[in-house]
Amino acid sequence: MSTAVNLEHDAHAPPANCPNCEAVVSGHFCANCGQEAILHHASTREFLHEFIGHYVALEGKLWGTVMRLLFRPGALTLEYIRGRRVRFVQPLRLYLTLSLLFFAIMKFSGGFDPGVGESDKKAETEAASAAADVARKAATAQPGAVDKLKPLTPEEVRGKNAAEAAIADMQKDFKREDDAVAAAKRQGKGDKDMDSLDFTVLDKDGEFLDRWPTLRHKWQAFEDLPAGEKGKVFTEGFYHYAPYAIFCLMPVFALMLKVLYLGSGKRFGEHLLFALHSNAFAFFIYSVILVMPFGFVNFVLWCWLLGYLPWAMRRVYGGSRWGVFLRWGTLMTFYSIAIGVAVFLSMMAGIMSVGAH
Numbered sequence: 001m002s003t004a005v006n007l008e009h010d011a012h013a014p015p016a017n018c019p020n021c022e023a024v025v026s027g028h029f030c031a032n033c034g035q036e037a038i039l040h041h042a043s044t045r046e047f048l049h050e051f052i053g054h055y056v057a058l059e060g061k062l063w064g065t066v067m068r069l070l071f072r073p074g075a076l077t078l079e080y081i082r083g084r085r086v087r088f089v090q091p092l093r094l095y096l097t098l099s100l101l102f103f104a105i106m107k108f109s110g111g112f113d114p115g116v117g118e119s120d121k122k123a124e125t126e127a128a129s130a131a132a133d134v135a136r137k138a139a140t141a142q143p144g145a146v147d148k149l150k151p152l153t154p155e156e157v158r159g160k161n162a163a164e165a166a167i168a169d170m171q172k173d174f175k176r177e178d179d180a181v182a183a184a185k186r187q188g189k190g191d192k193d194m195d196s197l198d199f200t201v202l203d204k205d206g207e208f209l210d211r212w213p214t215l216r217h218k219w220q221a222f223e224d225l226p227a228g229e230k231g232k233v234f235t236e237g238f239y240h241y242a243p244y245a246i247f248c249l250m251p252v253f254a255l256m257l258k259v260l261y262l263g264s265g266k267r268f269g270e271h272l273l274f275a276l277h278s279n280a281f282a283f284f285i286y287s288v289i290l291v292m293p294f295g296f297v298n299f300v301l302w303c304w305l306l307g308y309l310p311w312a313m314r315r316v317y318g319g320s321r322w323g324v325f326l327r328w329g330t331l332m333t334f335y336s337i338a339i340g341v342a343v344f345l346s347m348m349a350g351i352m353s354v355g356a357h
Contacts, residue, residue: 065089069281073308074315077274091276095250098283103243105290221354237350238343245342250275252338253331260327261317274316278309 016037018025023032030037065088068076079088222233254271261271285305289298310328314321 061087061089065094069094069277070284073281074274074277074312077270077277077312077316080273081270091273091280095247095276095280095283098280098287099243099247102283102287102290103239105287107239109290218351218354222351225354233350233354234347235350236353237347240353241346241349242343245346246279246339249335249338249342250279253279253335256331256334260331264317266317274312278312281308 016025017023018030018033018035018037020035021030021033023030025031025037028037029035065076068079068088076088079085080091222230225233250272253275254268257271257274258266258268282305285301285308289301292298292301309332310324313319313328314324317324319327
């Protein structure tokens with residue numbers, strides 16, 4: 001295979017074969033594969049020059065892409081449909097970059113907290129406070145060993161009896177609560193909040209977990225965790241699986257657009273292109289909101305986020321304002337439900353990581 005390359009100092013050399021596909025080149029680019037004919041030696045300086053020239057410079061891909069994405073709703077999609085593609089960042093790369101940026105910022109800023117286990121923590125705190133109060137009363141009512149040699153006054157006797165009665169009542173209450181919780185777990189009638197999830201809601205006959213022994217093992221390990229650890233499992237599941245789950249919703253978003261715009265002549269790929277661009281914009285705005293400390297700026301960003309999608313829909317698909325608004329409302333309703341289901345399943349998928357380490 002020929003390795004002839006036109007380096008920078010050989011710019012006026014006769015045409016050589018493309019080092020990538022071996023086709024004969026006669027200009028600055030190979031007509032067969034598109035690779036540059038004049039190559040530079042690999043160096044850090046060359047890498048930085050290429051990145052700045054292609055992406056960061058005012059005439060580069062990144063600048064033109066971001067300007068159209070942020071301030072001209074739907075324009076980037078129309079440019080791509082019309083065939084003007086080489087001057088912009090590819091839609092899939094743009095979406096993946098901004099989505100990963102959003103989830104990274106959310107993770108490091110602590111923007112997602114399911115709040116699992118707060119009720120149990122509160123109950124434990126209240127129980128501990130009650131026990132401490134009873135102990136203080138008992139300590140006050142019962143004198144030391146030396147004082148026991150002295151006869152108790154009527155007030156001290158009443159205080160001692162009250163403390164003993166309070167301790168006995170507290171012990172009975174704790175026992176009743178423990179028995180109730182144990183009975184509820186046996187009968188599958190426990191609380192159905194995030195801290196006491198039970199498959200009996202979906203599996204009335206109790207046969208689902210029997211068919212999936214691994215899932216049963218993971219679920220049992222999850223049930224044995226403290227309340228705080230359960231919340232950590234859901235949080236880790238969200239950050240690990242939510243980016244993939246939401247990415248898988250892009251075809252769903254496109255399918256919703258396909259149904260809403262039946263007869264528009266748009267192909268499914270064009271709807272998918274619009275989904276990638278509009279969701280990339282949303283990830284960018286959410287990222288800025290997470291790091292922006294100013295309330296007024298956040299308010300403006302939220303307003304722009306709400307108005308962006310119907311504006312983009314009208315520019316790309318056309319139609320009247322009321323028609324766009326109706327389609328936008330329908331799309332947001334069903335897509336919000338899909339997002340909620342995806343996030344819930346991502347959190348639940350975290351249970352499969354219990355006991356893995």
